[in-house]
Amino acid sequence: MSAATSIEDRITVSCPPSDEETAKLVERIHQIGPVLREQAVIADRNRVLPQETIDALDFADVWRVSTLKRYGGYEGGASMLLEVARTVAYYDPAAAWCVVISNGSVMLINRFSDEVLDEVFVNGPIKAASIFAQPQGTATPDGDGWRISGKWPFASNSSQSDWALGILFIKENESVESQQVGFVLMRRNEFEVQDTWFTIGMRGSGSNTMVAEDLWVPKNRVITFEQLMGNGPEQDPHATFGRRLTPHLTMSTSIQSPSLGAAYAALDYTTDLSRKRAITYTHYKKQVDSGAFVQNLGAASIKIDAARSLLERAAAEIDAVASGSAPMPLERRARHRAGIGHAGHELVDAVNDLCWLHGTAAFAENSLLGRMWRDINTGTRHASITAPMGYELHGNGMTGTDYISTKL
Template identity: 30%
Template sequence: MQNLIQKMPDTAPQDTVAHLAALLPTLRDRGEETERIGRLPATTIADFEDAGVFGSLVPQVNGGSEVSLQTYMDMIVEIGRGDGSAAWTAGILSGAAWMVAMLFPRDVAQEVLAAPHSRVATVLSPRSIEAHEVGGGIWIEHGVWNFNSGAHNAQWNLLGFPLKNHQGLPEILTVLLPIHECKLLNDWDTFGLRGSGSTSVEVEDVFVPRSHLASLSAVMKGDFQSVHLDAVPLYRLPLVPFLATKLLFPSLGMAKAALELALASASRRGIPFTVYAKQDEAAVTHVQMAESSAKIDAAEQILRNSVKALLSHADGSSPMDIPTRTRLMRDAGYVNKLLWESIDALATSSGSAFAKKDNLLGRLWRDAKVASLHGALTPTTNFELAGRVQSHKDPQSWFL
């Protein structure tokens, strides 16, 4: 297994992360526009295409750069330091391209991913669904999926839903659709992550051929259609723990940016109704900054440990066991808690200027709060999953 990890290609240019870091001022300057239009501007899409963001997790056989998971994490974190919505969207679109590669046979993946800068959106759980098997595939009579992040910037959509198989047992399926077969409902009107464009989508009277249908239930048991990638660990990562871990990369970037901004402003502002002409002269400020930075550092270390754990179970010899999967979900919930607590504390310490609509720390706070609400990152839910397994009980989750 160690040899497999060492041989994992990382063909992204050595300066890819530095390239994205250099975009930080530009992404911040575009923040207001990104929020206003409710999606990534064409200029940001072009910048990410130039940096190879959308092809970062695409296999080399499909023309992608197939970067290491560690490099991918660093890329999304750097984008998060510039703009939360941009990082969230970049993470969703690149992650969904990875899903297409690992879920489907080579010819289907090639159809979707071979086009330059192909972008795929995804939602794994529907709000409502009416679908049934027909000859040669699935007929979706009507379905609605909430929170389809990046759909405005995508050419394809990967949608999941439960359906009883021919044995009458529930199975989690995904269908791959051109985005034009999905009606974007444009109902994403939030106080944070507005630029992710996480609209609901509706699908009505659409036939999906069997070639564009994959079983998440099978993948979670180690049964992959993408047999041509069996020797590439990146495409044998445990699906749901990886997706939950990946969702936290933007928040880590936002937390790092919040700390930088708070430290910078503390040397310029005083504390009203005290003797402190500068906030950074006060002991309470030292405590707040140190505690927040400790939480951010701890969160980053846990995430990097999770990345190592994911790779260590990605040789395809056997699926990751349930205790390890639930531990990674527990850790994702805890990292979510740590990062939100750090950003909230830094914002609270920043004074009344934080309330201004154009305050950058305020935007980070809003984006981070909405990011923290994702169902896969809910601390109490994930703690319960792990606690049930630790107590030798069934986790009661279809996604594990």
């Protein structure tokens, strides 16, 4: 669908898509599941998603979850993205990571002006990338625009993105005091992608480094941190649902979903093979003959379910709040941040338990379980979802002490 070109065409919605729409997306993902799983091995080896994976995800329609309805998207919230990414991750966690980052980046872009959005989505939904952690660039005034220089590492999905966001310092003048944090929105042909992503997990995410040198962009493609990440749109009763989503908490919740889907894949893999594998140095001809094995398999399953419940709780409240115009209180955000981090710990513990149960074969180079172990242990370490910081944020809310971060 082509983009809206007039104010009258700019559809505004007040709530997330229906469960039925999400279910249809999930069904299409399962249809492409065999392709995703086959190509996941290639993605892991080459450290970037193969074109076959991207084409399959195009077919499944997962890239437009966060695109506003006025531009042909679902205008989905946290729950839709969580469920979609969890399902993709069952077949390929790195592909799911790219789906999350692309849609999360679109969610951030949605906070730019209507004029910018009409340009970005002129041909409909896009693929996107973003870095919103530490400022790693500068925007300096230059005529009717800005001169941009910056280097943004760990930019997942950058290779196949159409547009990307980079966090930087806005330098209105030479005074250090006048600098403020902001974001630049760049077309794919305006930045270079340097091949720097060498890891043991989430390798297929292609989280390389974006670089812009002496790039000129128009004035409206740089906005402040407060405009992009603040709660102004969350209080606007006239804003469309996709703009009222609280950005950081939505990203944190959905970024944990690839590890959730990977954990379910690891669980099913271990369970299926337990009917065929013996337990070395014992009389057990099949792992399922061992009561200890069966008990610990059940325990691992419940850890994964517990993680899912915490993430679904956060996603449901995010969507409910975005359906109104009263921002979520900080103490609730902090509580969810702790729950998201705790979910990661549960997922890591569960996949570790599964590797103990399955045996040394889990760490064969071609083992699906081993790849899930690597992806989960890498993905859950993302800075926005680490448990220690989440626990402390929650403790801040409980005790009334100063929050250790303003990114809630």
